[in-house]
Amino acid sequence: MTGAGPLHDSLSDLADSVLPMDLYERSLRRSRRIGRREAAVGTGAAVVALGLLGSGLWQLPQPSSDSSARGVAAAPLDPSPGATAAAQGDAGSAPVPSLTPGRTTFRPHRPRPQAPASSTPRSTSLAALPGQVFYQDAGTKGDLVRLTRDGDPRTVLSAPSSAVGVSPDGTRVAYITEGQLMVVDTAGGEPQQVYAGTTSDAQVPAWSPDGGRLLIDATDPGVLDVATGALTPLPSGLDGEHFRWSGDGTTLVYATPSCRLEVADVNAQSGTPVPATEDTGGAAACRPVSVDSTGDLVTVRTEQAGAADTDAPADAVLDTSTGETVDLPVPGPVIGAVFDAEGNLLVRSVQRGRTRLSLFDPGFTLLVRAKEPAALKDLDLVAYTR
Amino acid sequence: MTDARDAAYATFVRERSHALLRSAYLLTGDQHLAEDLVQEALARTHRAWSRLERPDHAEAYARKVMYHAQVSLWRRPKVAEALPGENLERHGGSTDDPAEATVRRVALRRALLSLSPKQRAVVVLRYFEDHTEVEAAQMLGVSVSTVKTQCSRALERLRGLVPDLRSLADIEGPR
Structure with missing residues (x-):
């Protein structure tokens, strides 16, 4: 035991700051929600088992993954208007159906990056960067800064004091202040309150690919129609936080309360765990930052990075089917990585004190590798948009 | 559950x-978190x-869940950090000077969040x-050496950030 001492007394004094709170009803509601989720997962597993029994596949001695998968895969969901050319452009890859209850659409596997030696960029000029890059001050104010092809960073939102969600077209920003969900144009203007009663800022407002909806944490996580203010709760089986949309709007990636990544179709009642591998220290990579166009890949913050600031940007790309990290052909360690809604990947890396931005298209062709302006050195990469 | x-x-x-809230406040630095x-x-x-x-089993279980959740889940502290001094004057401190006590709390809270x-x-x-290293390791599901290492680094950082705690070097170093 350490016993009483100056640190003990100081900690005890600080702990006196917390206000008493009756958590009985809240804990019961949360318990019931956990129970519903467990029931949903159990039911889903039973349905899959019954499906396998009914199909007779259990009799097959060594069914190939393809044949078994085709036997139980459900019909694909309608893609949103935001569906991208990434999947269509990958004509050479075969569809990979999923067996799991939370993920039932047919998904083509994206290509993976080429070896570093072959990664010659098409351009080394920042002026060739087609989209907008957003950074946030890691300090308490959280100023949001935008970098465009002119190479001149500009502050577009001062002191939101919370993490922000940047719309896929880069024109709007959503953030939470004192429980209020605010939206403001990046071109300027007064922030507008679009929802009151956001319960947790652990869920950064996540824009749908069409820019019309925001996934937030209200009483429960739900999808807010920005135009009407209508909130549709997520199915209770989707129990987690840090929800992120895929660029085609069909898939959600999120972290469970036990720090696992899960993937789910937007209409599913439960999610599919992303396998935990040694690449990410088991369950460590439990904060998805951005998702590619189809939900095949996700950028995450891994624990190996070990920063005290748990709000740090993504430092790895994970394959949601295998849980393995994707080797990125960039110079030096990765200090930021974000997908845009089209599946382009912007990677920020540092080597010998130089910070570079590398932009890959959905086929992992290196489009741009350019030196980042020094003025952005102390900011965090948060988004890349059209 | 039955009525009982x-x-x-x-x-x-x-x-x-x-x-539990007192411990959770030290872990998160924020009332709502x-x-x-x-x-x-x-x-x-x-x-x-x-x-x-037994009830003491329940509390041990709850604390274990709490520590695991806090260590493994991302909990964002920025809003709390943006409100220096919040809630700090609601309760008396151990010093006779309320202003000095507030400054100490703010400094310690920020240091903890770092x-x-x-x-x-x-x-x-x-x-x-006041758990032992062995108990802390069991609670967190890590090795005793991890607890020692993390503790040593944490104390070093706290000493650097909170002037009042520099005297801890001799009194409360890693053990």
């Missing part, structure tokens, strides 16, 4: 929530209530809840 178990759970929550953390721990305890024979979640958990377990 419901009543026992209600009693447990109402008697022990504040103690602390409530979220304790709510999650209590909910998990409620799910396991039929397997927990630690990694695991380092913060180790500090709270060792120096607030």
Whole structure:
């Protein structure tokens, strides 16, 4: 035991700051929600088992993954208007159906990056960067800064004091202040309150690919129609936080309360765990930052990075089917990585004190590798948009 | 649950929530995040209530859930950090000078938030809840050497950030 001492007394004094709170009803509601989720997962597993029994596949001695998968895969969901050319452009890859209850659409596997030696960029000029890059001050104010092809960073939102969600077209920003969900144009203007009663800022407002909806944490996580203010709760089986949309709007990636990544179709009642591998220290990579166009890949913050600031940007790309990290052909360690809604990947890396931005298209062709302006050195990469 | 178990759970929550909140506040630095953390721990305890024979088992279970959740889950502290001094004058401190006590609390709170979640958990377990290194390791599901390492780094950082704690070098170094 350490016993009483100056640190003990100081900690005890600080702990006196917390206000008493009756958590009985809240804990019961949360318990019931956990129970519903467990029931949903159990039911889903039973349905899959019954499906396998009914199909007779259990009799097959060594069914190939393809044949078994085709036997139980459900019909694909309608893609949103935001569906991208990434999947269509990958004509050479075969569809990979999923067996799991939370993920039932047919998904083509994206290509993976080429070896570093072959990664010659098409351009080394920042002026060739087609989209907008957003950074946030890691300090308490959280100023949001935008970098465009002119190479001149500009502050577009001062002191939101919370993490922000940047719309896929880069024109709007959503953030939470004192429980209020605010939206403001990046071109300027007064922030507008679009929802009151956001319960947790652990869920950064996540824009749908069409820019019309925001996934937030209200009483429960739900999808807010920005135009009407209508909130549709997520199915209770989707129990987690840090929800992120895929660029085609069909898939959600999120972290469970036990720090696992899960993937789910937007209409599913439960999610599919992303396998935990040694690449990410088991369950460590439990904060998805951005998702590619189809939900095949996700950028995450891994624990190996070990920063005290748990709000740090993504430092790895994970394959949601295998849980393995994707080797990125960039110079030096990765200090930021974000997908845009089209599946382009912007990677920020540092080597010998130089910070570079590398932009890959959905086929992992290196489009741009350019030196980042020094003025952005102390900011965090948060988004890349059209 | 039966009525008796419901009543026992209600009693447990109402008697022990504040103690859990105190630890959770040190882990999160924020009233609302602390409530979220304790709510999650209590909910998990409620799910396991039929397997927990005694109230002290329930509290140990809840604390274990709480520490695991805090270390493994991302909990964002920025809003709290943006409100320096918030809540700090509601209760008296150990010093006669309220202003000085407030400054000390703000400094310690910020220093705690600068630690990694695991380092913060180790500090709270060792120096607030007075657990041994072995007990802290069991609580967090890590090795004793990890606890020692994390504790050493955390104390070094706290000493650097909080002038009042520099004297801890001799009194409360890693043990």
